[in-house]
Amino acid sequence: YKHNLYKYFTMTSRIVSKIAKGMATSDGGGVKLKRVIGGPIARVDPFLMLDEFKSDNSxxxxAGFPDHPHRGFETVTYMLAGAMEHRxxxxxxxxxxxxxxQWMTAGRGIIHSEMPKMDQGLMHGFQLWVNLPAKDKMMEPRYQxxxxxxxxxxxxxxGNRIKVLAGQYKEVVGPVQGVVTAxxxxxxxxxxGATFIEEIPVGHASFAYVFQGTGQFGPKNESQEVKISxxxxxxxxxxxTQIEVSSTExxxxxxxxxxxxxxxxxxxGPFVMNTEREIMQAISDYRNGKF
Structure with a gap:
């Protein structure tokens, strides 16, 4: 009985397959950030990139992120501190x-800027890039x-505090709607000293990025320590079907x-398509003002 219970528990709890540290780099007009996906981790389909930007040094x-184009995917910006203007x-x-x-679907093309609206204080947030399937890559751009x-x-x-940005936690549904990658x-x-357990849809790729403290991820018998950054x-x-996390501190x-x-x-760069020909078309459309 104990053996069967052990087998059931380990089979239903996801284990950590890889741990990597965010890589210091810069982007846009020279904004210093940590690149997590798209750096030490190449991609986690459907996720293409994850950046964390955090600094109290203006x-x-x-310099922010001046005008730049996107085509073929979605950008998700989540602010923890500071203010950023989007145009x-x-x-x-x-x-x-x-x-x-902000969940922005670039679709067939958008040219935008993301600029800080503050000249001092802490700026902290994330940008996540989410791919679109071929059938949706040329859809009309939209914002949430x-x-x-x-x-x-x-x-x-x-006593754990959970902010539901997208998807569903328990009976609580997040505000972002209609995204094809669910x-x-x-x-x-x-x-x-607490433990957190959450259901993750079967078949979904998943990751956790720690930005404060340290946690033990996975079932108790196979957990791994994941540190900040x-x-x-x-x-x-x-x-x-689930992930289990605990933390002493x-x-x-x-x-x-x-x-x-x-x-x-x-x-x-900022164009994500399915073929080289589609990339060449994206570059041509951008240069010729067809976005």
């Missing part, structure tokens, strides 16, 4: 403040701008999961 972020070539404008989320007050916050029985995106803060890939290849992390697209990817 020289590290004031695009179609006249759309929005202000991302602390706690807000979510203010902080529209992001549900749940405190569980263990993502789960949570900001999880684990109380010292590290990503843990969570193996669900055998149909595991407390920790905070992004938990992301998404349905893999399983298509060929050809990427040229």
């Amino acid at each position: 020289n590290d972020y004031m 695009d070539h179609r006249g759309n404008c929005g202000l991302l403040t602390s706690g807000s989320v 701008d979510i203010p902080p007050e529209n992001v549900p916050v749940v405190t569980d029985d263990n 993502p789960l995106l949570l900001d999880v803060e684990i109380a010292p 590290h990503i843990a890939l969570l193996d669900g290849s055998k149909g595991q 407390g920790c905070r992390f992004l938990l992301a999961a998404g349905k893999p697209i399983n298509e060929s990817i050809v990427q040229h």
